[in-house]
Amino acid sequence: MRTTVNKTHVFALTAVAALVLAACGNKEAAPADAAAPQAANEVQVVKLGFAAPLTGPQAHYGKGYQNGVLLALDDENANPPTIGGKKVKFELMAEDDQADPKTGTQVAQKLVDAQVAGVIGHFNSGTSIPASKIYADAGLPQISMATAPAFTHQGFKTTFRSMTSDTQQGSVMGKFVVEKLGAKKIAIIDDRTAYGQGLADEFEKAAKAAGGEIVKHEFTNDKATDFASILTTIKGAKPDAVFYGGADTQSGPMVIQMKRLGLTVPLLSGEMTRTDNFVKLAGKDAEGTIASLAGVPMEKMPGGKDFEARFKAKYQEMEIYTPYGYDATRQMIAAMKKANSIDPKAYLPELAKNSYAGVTSSAIAFDDKGDLKDGGITVYKVQNGAWTVLETIGAK
Known part of the structure; x- marks a missing residue:
């Protein structure tokens, strides 16, 4: 009697489970089919990292630099590019490194952990140099404002500078x-x-x-x-x-x-x-x-007058580092477009070899160390x- 009852219960439970699974399968199938056209038009968000002093006595440098980066992203997002078959929208993950080397390395690790697609910054040589090791280990391209020669003399393939060196x-x-x-x-x-x-x-x-x-x-x-x-x-x-x-x-x-x-x-x-x-x-x-x-004075930069007018309309005062933040950002994105990929491994070779026509120069290019070629003073x-x-x- 116990054996018969147990078999009956098992059969009943199995039948119920089969019905539940079938019902779940039917419910999942319909939305998936309906969502297919929507997925094709989905905009992929790509995060770029940024680091500079945003508080303290050097905050005016960092904020001016950041505003140049933000304007570059606004210009890109106004007509979202298609990269790797998907429309792309760029967002900035900005971090305050306080112009402090220890904080700089913490910020660098935070950006790596967040899986940003590339980094603009850091601003100071003292933060850029220790942070560059972290980015290099992660294979993450970094375009920095650092001017100390040591920044690009470490042998890292991921380090580039957007200004002339010391x-x-x-x-x-x-x-x-x-x-x-x-x-x-x-x-x-x-x-x-x-x-x-x-x-x-x-x-x-x-x-x-x-x-x-x-x-x-x-x-x-x-x-x-x-x-x-x-x-x-x-x-x-x-x-x-x-x-x-x-x-x-x-x-x-x-x-x-x-x-x-x-x-x-x-x-x-x-x-x-x-x-x-x-x-x-x-x-x-x-x-x-x-x-x-x-570089040359703003009024003599290839895109200087137009850039200055557009920038001041949105952010008012401009720091000397603003156009360099703008150009670095657009140059990094240009490399992604050229490689048709947001994967750092794929676009890094393009960043290293491409010449970009920007605001500060009509031919921004890097040498084999990552230093600017033909930088004037x-x-x-x-x-x-x-x-x-x-x-x-x-x-x-």
Whole structure:
């Protein structure tokens, strides 16, 4: 009797289960067929990573850089491209690395874990260099604003820079100060960051090669605001000019303190000083300061006037790094289109070899290290409260 009952129960349960499965199968089949045409028109979201200082004293650099990237994505998304047979919409995953190397590596790992398709940034050399190892290990292309030579000298195939290196800028400024300004005795200060030290070292080499004498080379840090002791020592060496490797948040107070100490020789620096923020910080004491900047002036860039008008209509003020963020983003996407793939392994070779016509240059291309080819340098001077062009060197 127990055996018969058990067999009956088993048969009943089996029959019910079969009916349930059949019903489920029928319910799933209809929506799948109905959704097929919709899937063909589906837009695939592609995330690009971005990293820069978005808070703290260097936030103005990072936000200007980010806004250039955002405008590039707006332009791409206005007419979504088809890549790999699918319409693509680009989104930005932006992270604040605080211009701090440790935070930079944490941000890099976060972007890798999020499976972004590529990275624009980091902004600083000090964050870009340690982060680049993480991106290289993941095979993730990175176009950075880093100018320190070490960034592209690591042998990674994934690292590219969108501005001229410190070797190029330092060489131009070192020669310029001796041959054009006639300065023979030169003092140097750097902030010991990868950027500031690298720029100062390259400047020193070039100044010496041109016949200049380095009478002092002093050091500070990228958080300092009091330079009285350093400047007093330098004043005693009677230099014809002072070169600073570092950011505007230091060079602004520095030039004020130079004038107060009676050190009236010109201050020279790189692109992180060639900002409106420097002029604002230094006020009338900014007069006579000379600084270099990658590329040609905005009004002479191939797409400069149109870009500036479109950008200001949306974001108002533009930082010096804005057009470079824009070009880097569109160049990366252009490589994806060329490869017909958003897979980093597929489009990386195209990024390495392609020449892109952008805002900053009509032929943006990288050499075998990832450095820009044919990058020009423009030297500027503060006159009547504004940066004016002195000379453009090496632009093609």
